[in-house]
Structure formats: C-alpha cells, structure tokens
Amino acid sequence: xxxxxxxxxxxxxxxxxxxxxxxxxxxxxxxxxxxxxxxxxxxxxxxxxxxxxxxxxxxxxxxxxxxxxxxxxxxxxxxxxxxxxxxxxxxxxxxxxxxxxxxxxxxxxxxxxxxxxxxxxxxxxxxxxxxxxxxxxxxxxxxxxxxxxxxxxxxxxxxxxxxxxxxxxxxxxxxxxxxxxxxxxxxxxxxxxxxxxxxxxxxxxxxxxxxxxxxxxxxxxxxxxxxxxxxxxxxxxxxxxxxxxxxxxxxxxxxxxxxxxxxxxxxxxxxxxxxxxxxxxxxxxxxxxxxxxxxxxxxxxxxxxxxxxxxxxxxxxxxxxxxxxxxxxxxxxxxxxxxxxxxxxxxxxxxxxxxxxxxxx
Amino acid sequence: xxxxxxxxxxxxxxxxxxxxxxxxxxxxxxxxxxxxxxxxxxxxxxxxxxxxxxxxxxxxxxxxxxxxxxxxxxxxxxxxxxxxxxxxxxxxxxxxxxxxxxxxxxxxxxxxxxxxxxxxxxxxxxxxxxxxxxxxxxxxxxxxxxxxxxxxxxxxxxxxxxxxxxxxxxxxxxxxxxxxxxxxxxxxxxxxxxxxxxxxxxxxxxxxxxxxxxxxxxxxxxxxxxxxxxxxxxxxxxxxxxxxxxxxxxxxxxxxxxxxxxxxxxxxxxxxxxxxxxxxxxxxxxxxxxxxxxxxxxxxxxxxxxxxxxxxxxxxxxxxxxxxxxxxxxxxx
Numbered sequence: 001x002x003x004x005x006x007x008x009x010x011x012x013x014x015x016x017x018x019x020x021x022x023x024x025x026x027x028x029x030x031x032x033x034x035x036x037x038x039x040x041x042x043x044x045x046x047x048x049x050x051x052x053x054x055x056x057x058x059x060x061x062x063x064x065x066x067x068x069x070x071x072x073x074x075x076x077x078x079x080x081x082x083x084x085x086x087x088x089x090x091x092x093x094x095x096x097x098x099x100x101x102x103x104x105x106x107x108x109x110x111x112x113x114x115x116x117x118x119x120x121x122x123x124x125x126x127x128x129x130x131x132x133x134x135x136x137x138x139x140x141x142x143x144x145x146x147x148x149x150x151x152x153x154x155x156x157x158x159x160x161x162x163x164x165x166x167x168x169x170x171x172x173x174x175x176x177x178x179x180x181x182x183x184x185x186x187x188x189x190x191x192x193x194x195x196x197x198x199x200x201x202x203x204x205x206x207x208x209x210x211x212x213x214x215x216x217x218x219x220x221x222x223x224x225x226x227x228x229x230x231x232x233x234x235x236x237x238x239x240x241x242x243x244x245x246x247x248x249x250x251x252x253x254x255x256x257x258x259x260x261x262x263x264x265x266x267x268x269x270x271x272x273x274x275x276x277x278x279x280x281x282x283x284x285x286x287x288x289x290x291x292x293x294x295x296x297x298x299x300x301x302x303x304x305x306x307x308x309x310x311x312x313x314x315x316x317x318x319x320x321x322x323x324x325x326x327x328x329x330x331x332x333x334x335x336x337x338x339x340x341x342x343x344x345x346x347x348x349x350x351x352x353x354x355x356x357x358x359x360x361x
Numbered sequence: 362x363x364x365x366x367x368x369x370x371x372x373x374x375x376x377x378x379x380x381x382x383x384x385x386x387x388x389x390x391x392x393x394x395x396x397x398x399x400x401x402x403x404x405x406x407x408x409x410x411x412x413x414x415x416x417x418x419x420x421x422x423x424x425x426x427x428x429x430x431x432x433x434x435x436x437x438x439x440x441x442x443x444x445x446x447x448x449x450x451x452x453x454x455x456x457x458x459x460x461x462x463x464x465x466x467x468x469x470x471x472x473x474x475x476x477x478x479x480x481x482x483x484x485x486x487x488x489x490x491x492x493x494x495x496x497x498x499x500x501x502x503x504x505x506x507x508x509x510x511x512x513x514x515x516x517x518x519x520x521x522x523x524x525x526x527x528x529x530x531x532x533x534x535x536x537x538x539x540x541x542x543x544x545x546x547x548x549x550x551x552x553x554x555x556x557x558x559x560x561x562x563x564x565x566x567x568x569x570x571x572x573x574x575x576x577x578x579x580x581x582x583x584x585x586x587x588x589x590x591x592x593x594x595x596x597x598x599x600x601x602x603x604x605x606x607x608x609x610x611x612x613x614x615x616x617x618x619x620x621x622x623x624x625x626x627x628x629x630x631x632x633x634x635x636x637x638x639x640x641x642x643x644x645x646x647x648x649x650x651x652x653x654x655x656x657x658x659x660x661x662x663x664x665x666x667x668x669x670x671x672x673x674x675x676x677x678x679x680x681x682x683x684x685x686x687x688x689x690x691x692x693x694x
Contacts, residue, residue, distance in 0.1 A: 036527045044527055048577055051531045053481060055474035056438055138474070142528060206433040213665055215627030223624040227579045 041167040042144050042160060048226050050143045054151070057139040058205060059102035065090060065197040068190050073201050073209060076187035079283075080198070081123045083181055084322055085110045089193035092116075093186070096199050097123070098214070099207045102150055103199065104128060104136040112179055113137045115161050117148035118214055119225060120347035121240060122162055125179035130154070130171065145350045146226040162351045164245075164339065182321050183342040184284035191282075192308035192321060224346070232349035234357060242285035243348045243355070245339040246272050250355035252348055253287070255280040257358055262302035262310050266290065267358065274338060275300050276358075277310050277321075285342065286310075288323040288335035396444050396487045396536065397421065397674075398514060399568045400589055400612075402462045403546050404450040406496045406506055410682055411452045417651075417676030419444040421669055425657070428665040437474060438667055440533075443467040444487065446676075455496065460510070462490040466518065466536040485536040487518040490544055504557075506550040514542035520573055532573075532582050532619070539573030540583065558597035558606075565590055576621070585617035585630050593637070604643035611636055612655070618663055628664030633657065635672070647680040 037044045073095065074080070080091040085108040092103055097116035104113050111134050113126040128135055135154040142149040148161040157169025164176040182189070189196060201209045217223055221237040235241065235254065242253040247270040257265065260281040267274050277300070278285030290297050298313040308320040309327075317328030323335035348355055397419050404413045423440040426433040443466070450460040464487030472479045492512030500506040518537020523529050532538070550562035566589045576582035595608030611634065618630035636658050641651035655672035662668050 045529075045578065047528050049481075049524060049528055049530045049534070051533065052438070053470050053472045054479040055477075056470075056472045058437065058474060206435055208428050208431075208433075208665075211428065213628065215625070215664065217627065220624060223621075225621055225626065227577050 039168055039172075041165070041172055042163070043229075046227070046229055047142055047144050047149070050141050050226070052139075052141055054141040055138055056141055057099070057101050059104060059136070059138045059150075060096070060100045060199075060203055061104040061136050062106055063096075063103060063204075064200040064202050066200045068194065068196050068198055071186075071198045071200075074186045074198070076185060078186045079183060080186050080189050081114055081116065081125075081181050081183050082189050082193065082196070083107060083112060083114065083125060083179065084193065087195075089196035091186070091189055091193075091196050091198040092123075093199060095209045096201070096203065098212060099205070099209065100203070101139050101148055102137050110179070113150070114181070115148060115150055117161055117347075119143070119217070120145075120147045120162065120343050121218070121238070122147065122341055122343035122347055123181060123183055124161060124164070124176075124341045125181045126150075127177040127179060128152075130174065143226050145228045145347070146224060147347060147351070162343070162347060178337070178339055178341075180286070180288075180322055180337050181341070182284055182286055184282065188279075188282040188284060188307070218344075228346065228350040230350050230353045231346065232353070232355075234349075234360070235345040237344060237346035239345045240342055241345050241348065242276070242278070242287065242342055243340060243352075244269060244274060244276070244287050245352070246270055246274070246289075250348060250352040252345070252355055252357045253278070253285055254357070255283075255285070258285065261304050264300045264302045264311055265358070266300060272338075273297050275311070275335070277302065284321070286321055286323070287338055287340045289338045291336045292325065292330055292333045293336065396442065396464050396466050396518075397446070398462060398464060398488060398490050399544050399546075399566045399587070400591075401446055401448060402490045402492050402512075402544065402566070403460055403494065403508070403510060403548060403564070404448070404458070405548070405550070406499055406508060407450070407452045407458070407680065408501075408682065409452055409454045412681040413448075413450040413452075413678070414681070415446075415448040415676055415678040417446045417448070417674055419446060419674045420672065422671045423667045423669050425668050425670045426665065427660065427662050427668050430659070430661045433665075437472060439469075439471040439473075440667055441469045441471075450494075452496075452682075455499065458494045458496065460490075460492045460494060460512075462492075464488065464518070464536075468534050468536070470534060481524055481530065481534065483522050483530060483534050483536065485519050485522065487536045488538060489515045489517050491515065492544065492546060494546070500550060500552065500560075504552040506548065508546075508548040510544075510546035510548075512544055512546075514538075514540075514544055514568070516540055516573075520576070529577055532576065532584070538570070538582075538584055539576065540571035542571050543569040545569075553594070556596065559594070560596075561592075561594045562610075563590070563592050580622045581620075583620040585619050587614060587616040589614045591637075595639075597643075606641040606643065606649075608639045608641070609637070610639065611658075628662075628666055631660060631662035631666065631668070633660040633668070635669075647682075649678040651676050651678065 079094045083090050088108045092114045098118050111128045113128045116123040135152045137150040140149045140151040149158050151158050155170040157166050157171040159166045166174040249270045258278040258280045265276040273290035275290045276287040300311045303309050309318045311319040317325045317330045325333045421442040426435040445465040447463045452458040466487040467484045470481045492510045494510035498505050498507040520535040520537045520539030545567040547565045553559040568587045570584045573582045590613045593610030597606045614633045616630050619626045635655045637655045639653040641649050653674040
C-alpha cells in the first residue's frame with residue numbers, strides 16, 4: 001500500500017511537468033517553418049537560433065562614456081567604431097560590442113544604433129528613428145547567414161543587419177537608413193579625434209571586456225559556427241575588407257589596395273563615381289559617392305599627417321574621414337554617403353555572391 | 362589487492378579509449394544543461410534472474426554565468442533541463458547483466474530583460490543508453506563489488522526541433538544529440554570495517570561522443586568527450602521500523618569543447634566538482650525511494666558559460682527478485 005502511494009505521488013509529479021501554463025513551443029511537432037515562411041523576407045530555413053536567445057546578448061542603451069584619457073581598458077591596436085556629429089566624436093570599442101552587439105545611443109541630437117555582429121565582423125550605424133518613431137534595437141538571438149538579426153522594440157520586427165532592411169514583422173520591407181562610421185584602431189581614432197569620448201566598461205553588466213568571447217574565431221578562416229548560403233575562396237574568409245553597396249552592385253576593397261600612408265582611389269561602380277580612401281598602416285577604409293551635393297565630380301588626392309583630414313581636391317578643399325569639407329570653398333558641405341561598411345570577406349560573399357573585388361581582372 | 366588490480370586495469374582501459382579516440386579530445390559542455398544519461402546508467406550487482414527498475418525525475422537548473430572560475434553577477438539568463446528517466450537492468454547470470462536507460466526531456470531557456478521574459482521550451486523523447494555489464498566481484502560473496510560495463514548511446518531523441526516560428530534551435534536545446542556515442546563504465550564498492558551496511562564506492566564513466574552529421578542542415582556537430590568520477594560513502598540507519606540510507610558523494614566531471622564541422626567551439630567544455638548528499642528510504646523489501654540534491658563546489662568552464670546552480674533527482678527503485686539485504690545504495694547522478 002505504501003509503495004503504491006509513493007509510485008502515485010512520483011508519477012503525479014512527473015505528469016505535472018507537462019501541464020504548465022505555456023505550451024511547449026516545439027515539442028514533438030514537426031517544423032512549422034513552411035507555414036511561417038510567408039511572414040519572412042528571407043529563407044526561413046537559413047535562419048538559425050544563435051543559442052543565447054532573445055536579449056540573451058543584452059544591447060546597451062545610452063551607455064556611460066568617458067574621455068579618451070580615462071579609457072585604460074583599451075590599447076592602441078584595439079579596434080573601435082567611430083561616429084561624429086558636429087564636433088562630438090564617440091568611439092564604440094569592439095571590446096564592448098563583442099559582448100553587446102548593439103549600442104543604442106544619442107549623440108548631439110542624433111539617435112543612432114551602432115550594430116555590430118562579431119560573427120561577420122560587420123559594424124553598421126543605423127538610424128533608430130524609423131517611420132518617425134524613435135526606437136531602440138535589441139539582439140533577437142537569431143542569425144541569418146551567420147549575421148546579426150536585430151529587432152526593434154517598438155514593433156518587435158526583425159531586421160537583417162547586412163541586408164539593411166526589415167525581414168519579418170510589421171515593418172517588413174522597410175529599409176535601414178545608415179550613418180557613416182569609421183572602423184579603425186584606438187590609436188588612429190585618438191589621433192583623428194583627441195577629444196573623443198568612448199563607451200565606458202561601466203555598462204551595468206558584469207563582463208570581461210578585455211577578453212574576446214569567440215576564441216580563435218576571427219583568425220581561423222575555416223571556422224564558421226552557422227551555415228551560410230554561399231562561399232567564395234578568392235580571399236580568406238575572415239579577412240577584414242571594405243564593401244560598397246550601390247545600385248544592386250557590391251565591390252570589395254582590401255587593405256592591400258592601400259599603402260602605409262593615406263591612399264585615395266577614385267572608382268566607378270554601376271555608373272556612380274565613388275571615392276575610397278584609407279591606410280593599411282593606420283587601419284581604416286572609408287568611402288563616399290564622389291558628389292559634394294551639386295552633382296560635381298571632383299578629383300581627389302591624399303593628404304598625409306593631418307588627421308582627420310585625408311583628402312584634398314582640385315578646388316583646394318580639404319575633406320575629413322567622414323567626407324566633410326573642413327576648409328576651402330566648399331567648407332560645410334559633405335560628400336553624399338553611400339552604403340558601405342567593414343566586415344569579414346565571407347559575409348559579403350554570402351550575402352552578395354556576384355560581388356567584385358577592386359583590382360581583380 | 363584484487364580490487365586494486367581491476368581498478369587499475371579499468372582506468373588504463375578507459376584512459377586509452379578516451380585518448381585514442383579523441384584526438385583532438387574534447388567533451389560535452391551541453392551536458393551541463395543536457396540530459397543526464399551517462400551519469401545514471403548502471404545498477405549495482407544483483408543475483409541471476411533479477412530485474413531491477415528505476416524511474417526518476419531529474420532537475421538541472423542553470424543560472425550561474427561564469428568565465429573560467431569567475432562568477433558574473435547576471436540574473437538575466439536561466440536554463441532548466443527536466444528529465445524523466447526510466448532505467449532497467451536484468452541479471453542474466455551472476456556475472457553478466459544488461460542495463461538500459463531511456464529518457465524524456467523538457468528543456469527551457471528563459472531570458473529576463475527590462476522586466477520582459479522570453480522563453481523557449483522544447484520537449485521530446487531523449488537519447489537512450491544500452492550497456493553490457495560484467496560483475497567481476499560480488500558484494501555478497503567477498504564484501505567487495507567490481508563491475509565493468511560498456512555500451513552505446515542511441516540517438517533516439519530529435520536534434521532538429523524548431524521554435525514556434527519554425528526556426529531550428531541550437532544543439533543545447535535539443536532533446537537528442539543526433540550522434541551514436543560509446544560509454545564505458547566502472548563501479549567499485551567495498552564494505553567498510555565491521556559494519557556490513559557501510560559501503561564506500563567509486564564510479565568512473567567515460568563517454569566518447571560521435572558526430573551528428575546533419576546539424577543545421579549542412580554542418581556536423583560533436584559534443585566533446587567527457588569523463589566523470591564519483592566517490593562516495595553510505596550507510597544504513599534504522600529509525601523506528603524504517604530503514605534509511607544516507608550517503609555522501611563527490612562528483613568530478615571533465616568535459617572538453619564541442620566541435621562544429623571539426624572546429625573547436627569556444628565557450629564549451631570545462632571541469633566541475635559537485636557534492637551530493639543523498640538519502641534513500643527502503644520503503645519495502647525490494648523498493649527504495651531516493652532524493653539526491655547536487656550542489657556545485659567548484660567549476661572551471663571553457664570561455665563564458667551558463668553553468669549549473671543546483672540539481673535534484675528524485676527516484677523510485679524496485680527489484681523484481683532478491684536483493685542483497687545488506688546492500689547500501691549510493692545513488693549516483
């Protein structure tokens with residue numbers, strides 16, 4: 001009798017586990033991917049759960065920033081992503097972004113989300129004012145082609161970082177408006193903007209910001225943690241390159257295209273004149289449409305040792321690393337921005353299989 | 362001396378299996394949130410024709426975020442794995458037995474961010490283990506028991522479950538690993554001093570994991586290999602007319618890193634040392650109810666991981682046949 005009672009209690013305990021309020025989301029049911037595909041703009045069978053879950057990697061919102069001189073946790077060779085509005089310069093270190101992936105910030109009236117995917121090495125500045133509403137972005141925990149899928153907290157819609165559009169939810173089809181960013185070393189950034197502020201490690205989260213959380217991932221070219229839809233062996237998978245997206249065409253620029261000093265490349269992509277400037281030694285590449293706003297095409301040449309100024313033109317204007325004329329007759333004007341960003345080679349090759357490499361015959 | 366000889370042989374054999382088959386040798390981090398299969402296989406020895414059965418509930422609660430041995434204060438993430446385990450063993454003769462372990466698994470991942478809770482839950486039939494056991498020394502005859510076992514882990518559980526949008530979940534939320542694995546097992550116990558009911562035991566479990574060749578459609582996934590060592594002591598006490606058997610065990614577990622498509626994954630693998638103060642109640646001549654809490658003492662994880670904070674197992678054991686009256690079970694996770 002005592003035994004029967006115990007067996008009954010034990011079995012009841014076990015059965016209760018299956019009777020909780022919320023149904024198990026997957027259970028024994030087969031994949032429901034096909035019925036949900038229509039709500040997604042990307043192939044659902046190429047979207048994967050990254051592991052930590054939604055908000056398991058916590059995005060930061062308006063984190064504390066400190067003067068460059070107080071940022072003891074950074075060394076000269078550490079990579080940062082820089083943003084400038086007017087005279088206000090802000091640096092977002094990889095050391096922070098590796099752990100948070102998205103920083104929603106407000107810099108001199110501009111609402112920006114610095115989105116960074118450690119698996120594709122892509123850092124892109126998003127305008128977080130969408131359809132007139134200021135929102136914040138979070139990390140959905142999903143990946144498409146190994147790339148970050150942010151979600152906006154206003155509508156819970158999912159976005160593709162590299163595609164630059166909303167791929168699921170109420171805002172599906174909405175395109176991202178980007179802000180130009182400069183990815184470079186902490187040393188170069190400080191040289192360009194000595195009065196810059198930088199995100200502090202006092203983020204409200206307890207993380208080891210000096211430690212790269214993905215081990216040998218950024219140097220082991222064969223290590224991809226999630227499947228991708230296309231591979232291209234023209235360059236090593238994890239080589240950091242600069243990609244320009246223009247009129248449905250993509251062109252890649254590698255650091256080998258640039259010298260130790262500042263190099264300027266005047267190029268043409270899909271009928272559009274672009275100017276690409278950078279330095280291998282100082283570790284940056286940026287690009288713009290060769291159009292100061294009035295349709296003129298200028299002929300740029302490099303300027304050395306005058307950071308943040310990197311170019312001049314035949315009119316005598318001096319242009320900084322964000323494409324702004326800082327001296328000369330066009331002072332105050334800005335080269336038209338173009339969708340471009342840094343990232344690992346494989347990520348561009350995956351999203352844009354028809355891409356070209358500058359200088360490739 | 363005989364026991365020591367067997368122990369040494371077994372340790373050498375297990376080490377050989379692990380080292381030879383694992384280059385590179387890594388082990389299963391997912392196990393820290395995974396299904397407790399290898400730690401539960403194996404009954405103590407019984408006489409010929411005895412059928413032993415046990416049904417148990419296992420809760421593994423993970424909410425401790427660590428890098429290496431350092432704890433990060435972070436209350437945002439929780440993982441729980443609840444397993445229903447059915448274990449059966451049949452003694453074909455006095456020196457050979459077959460054991461089997463089946464599982465049904467409920468897993469949950471819970472993230473709390475800005476007071477919002479995001480949950481993903483999965484459930485399903487888990488993997489199973491079969492094991493052939495050789496009883497080299499019997500407790501009833503010699504006061505010592507030595508058993509060695511080996512067997513496969515069968516990939517009965519699914520490893521392609523999706524969330525409610527149809528998106529494939531990653532490996533640690535799947536009820537099955539998708540791979541055939543090999544498990545080697547050794548159990549050594551000895552009655553202590555003049556108390557025949559007091560037993561010290563040592564258990565070693567090695568797990569050599571195979572490869573899931575169809576992970577996320579185009580990749581392979583291999584959980585790292587692992588080795589577990591349990592050392593414990595237990596006794597029987599009579600209270601009123603009831604027999605209770607308290608025991609205390611220490612569990613050491615080493616797990617190497619997982620591999621995706623042959624590449625080692627960061628944030629997997631590690632070492633754990635836990636203490637298990639258990640109590641069993643002999644509710645009938647052939648039936649035992651047991652409760653085993655498991656409390657972490659020390660862990661050193663690979664990279665940054667959510668690691669177990671607490672574990673509990675409740676189980677009911679019944680033997681269809683004669684059991685050793687002097688036996689003191691030291692239950693194991």
